Amino acid sequence: MATIEECRAALEKFSDNMQGAEGDVRAAAAMDRSVSCRITDLDVTFVGRLTGGRIEVDETLQGPPREKAEIRLTMTGDDLVAMVGGDLNFAKAWGSGRVKLEASLLDVFRLRKLL
Template sequence: MATVDECRDALHALAAKLDHNAETQGKLDFDRTLACRVPDLGTAFHGRLTGGRLIDIADGDDPKAKIALTAASDDLLALLNGRLDVTRAIASRQIQIKANPFDLLKLRKLL
C-alpha cells in the first residue's frame, strides 16, 4: 500500500506533466473541480482542472467536485505514473470516475 505522501507527490507530478503538455500542445478548454478519493488510506485530495492544467491541489475531499476519482493507493500511483491504462482500469473497476460523458472524453486527452 502506498502512503499519503506518495499519492500527494504523484498528483503534483501529474500537475507538472500537464503544465508541460499545456505549454507544448496548447490549452484544452476544460474547467472542472476534481476530487481524488483514496479509501484504503482514508484520505482524499482536491484541485481544479483548468486550461489543461491541474492546479490548487490540496488535502481533503470536495463533495461538490464535478469529477470524482476513487482508487486504491497503489492503483492511483500506477495510473498517475502511466503504468495503468485508464480505460482498462475503469472497465475492471480498479478505479471509478464519476463525471459526465463529455468530461470523461476530455479527461482521457489529459491522461
C-alpha cells in the same frame, strides 16, 4: 501501500505532465473544473481544481469529500501511483472497476485524452 505523500507527489507529477502536454491533450487539460481524488485505502480525499492545465490541490480531507466535485476519481493509492508512473493503464483500470471516474459525459470525452 502508497502513503499520502506519495499520492500527493503522483498528483503533482500528473499535473506537471498535463501542463507540458501539446495538441489535443493540452486542450483537454485547459478545462476549468472542480476535482476530487478519493484514495480508498488511506481514507483521504484530495480536493482542488483543474485549471490552467494543472490540478491545484487545495485540501486533503479525511474521509469522503464534503461536496460533489465536477470531476471525481476514486482508487487506491497504489493504483494512482502506478497510473501516473505508467505501470497501470487507465482505460483497463477503469473498465475493470479498479478506478472510478465520475464526470459529465462531455468531460469524460475530454478527459480520455489526458488519461
